[in-house]
Amino acid sequence: MATRRRTLLKVIVLGDSGVGKTSLMNQYVHKKFSLQYKATIGADFVTKELQIGDKLVTLQIWDTAGQERFQSLGAAFYRGADCCALVYDVNVTKSFDSLETWHEEFLKQASPADPKTFPFIVLGNKVDIGGGSTRVVSESKAADWCASNGSIPYFETSAKEDYNVDEAFFTIAKTALANE
Numbered sequence: 001m002a003t004r005r006r007t008l009l010k011v012i013v014l015g016d017s018g019v020g021k022t023s024l025m026n027q028y029v030h031k032k033f034s035l036q037y038k039a040t041i042g043a044d045f046v047t048k049e050l051q052i053g054d055k056l057v058t059l060q061i062w063d064t065a066g067q068e069r070f071q072s073l074g075a076a077f078y079r080g081a082d083c084c085a086l087v088y089d090v091n092v093t094k095s096f097d098s099l100e101t102w103h104e105e106f107l108k109q110a111s112p113a114d115p116k117t118f119p120f121i122v123l124g125n126k127v128d129i130g131g132g133s134t135r136v137v138s139e140s141k142a143a144d145w146c147a148s149n150g151s152i153p154y155f156e157t158s159a160k161e162d163y164n165v166d167e168a169f170f171t172i173a174k175t176a177l178a179n180e
């Protein structure tokens with residue numbers, strides 16, 4: 001019988017306050033969405049098991065508890081990350097501009113062995129709002145930023161409508177696994 005090895009992968013989710021980081025995780029892990037704003041959650045991380053090829057993977061997804069407003073996430077938050085998901089809100093320009101800052105902050109704090117090949121992923125969230133009528137950041141603008149920062153994979157998501165959430169986290173898990 002083949003031996004099966006369980007792999008633990010740490011993923012951290014960064015982005016401005018209010019972009020939907022907690023909602024994306026809740027949708028992915030618990031299949032739940034709430035419009036009620038909760039700035040803090042109790043746990044440091046949530047876990048989800050998934051199968052990738054013949055590997056059983058435990059994805060450990062770390063959320064912030066509102067400290068992202070002050071950009072003061074402790075060293076433990078960044079330590080040992082296998083993938084970093086950067087989230088913005090397609091309806092808020094500032095949250096897109098902040099991707100640059102979060103990207104740099106991650107590289108500074110986590111200082112991965114090879115910053116050029118470390119796996120990031122970008123999620124443009126809340127694409128459901130107003131059927132796209134309130135959108136201010138185009139898909140091509142986001143894709144350009146991703147392309148010029150080392151070909152980062154890009155997903156448009158809606159935590160509310162569960163659009164592309166599984167797909168995005170599956171890609172996160174795959175890139176994290178490849179980097180492990």
Ligand code: GDP
Nearest residue numbers: 017018019020021022023034035126158159160
């Ligand atoms: P965080 O601060 O990045 O963790 O953001 P939250 O997950 O707390 O979400 C902030 C607010 O945006 C909450 O009121 C959510 O219900 C709402 N929200 C999050 N994702 C979506 C989405 O995809 N669509 C819509 N319409 N609202 C969302």
Ligand code: MG
Nearest residue numbers: 021022039064
């Ligand atoms: Mg949150």
